[in-house]
Amino acid sequence: MKRALVIQLTRFGDLVQTKRLVLTLQRRGFTVHICLDHSLKELARILYPTCEIHPLIAHRSGIEGQGLDTVLPVNYEIFRQLSEIDFEEVYNLNFSTMNYALSSMFDSEKVKGHKRVNGQPMKDPWFELGFRLAAERRNNINLVDYWAALSPDMIPAADVNPVASSGGRGIGVVLAGRESRRSLPYDILAPLVMSARSANMNKDIFLLGSKAERGAGRKLLSKFPASVAESTINLAGKTNWEGLVEAVSGLDMLMTPDTGTMHLAAHLGVPVLGFFLSSAWCTETGPYGEGHTIFQADTDCSPCMEARPCYSDMKCLAPFKNSSRYIATRKPEHLPEGISVFESGCDFLGTQFTLKAGNDATGERRLRLRKFIGSHLGLLDIGEHGPFPELAEKFYKDKDWITA
Known part of the structure; x- marks a missing residue:
């Protein structure tokens, strides 16, 4: 039996975006093991039911006590388990201290991605090239394809996720992403939701988010007409991983910034209407597969670096204030300046985004x-x-x- 280990210690969205690599390894005949943060173990078992899951404490969030007396025994046991498995290939996708520690347990010849050789951190040649390509972020490839290309014989991009299609259950609205600058304020988001509801003749709206977004959900509801608010369900902070999958499955559309829930929708074949601004750029981290639409803020400073402050008064946000009419009509003449609309599809390399309205200066x-x-x-x-x-x-x- 051939075994491969995928070390993916980052967040929700990144776990979903590892799918093409996992499916490729399985098609190559490997039993795939995934090492990830404990907070994602239940989600991983839903996404990858045939994989072996090894949850360690990489971020320490949500752990009682969170001291070394809690973390060390858990992680020691995972390290011990992994050390006793004969892996033919190890895919180390991140470059944190924990990732390097894990990769150092294995023969460096077996490790792809980030690794240590004679104590020195090194990158796979493909990752070296990928870091250089990232200098042109507007033209960069999708993160799903970047990770999958570590393996030979990638499965076709079209085989990763279902073609997105409406499921009849209404519209899902993700209230915010991890980075606040990537999210639309509720007073801008509300008219966009109303336009989508009108154009698609949907009745039910489901608000999705963490406990921290409950207040934002209430504020968004206050902007809806009373009749619409009555058919809107605020699920923010009320779903576990299984409940989130159930809530997203079968939706007609998911309206969202660049979030993990967006990638989950693509995984489930739910059409995404994504709002990308600030540091988010659709060719890098857009929803994977065919049938998704992205409203991409296109200003002279985008995409920016999220770690740096904005000195432009968030000018990439302004065009979204005037996008309701385009959402309702999908006529190019109704699209405000400063936004480009892209639709996703698959080609020889992976997922690509084709311009439908606006400008694509680097296409x-x-x-x-x-x-x-x-x-x-x-x-x-x-x-x-x-x-x-x-x-x-x-x-x-x-x-x-x-x-x-």
């Missing part, structure tokens, strides 16, 4: 980069450098050609 460049990456990964037969000498010169470094 031609992005297509060339996708072909360059496809050639690099052996997905396109264009030759060693292909017709992209300027891209090869920019993204390849001398050390890429040095062999031992």
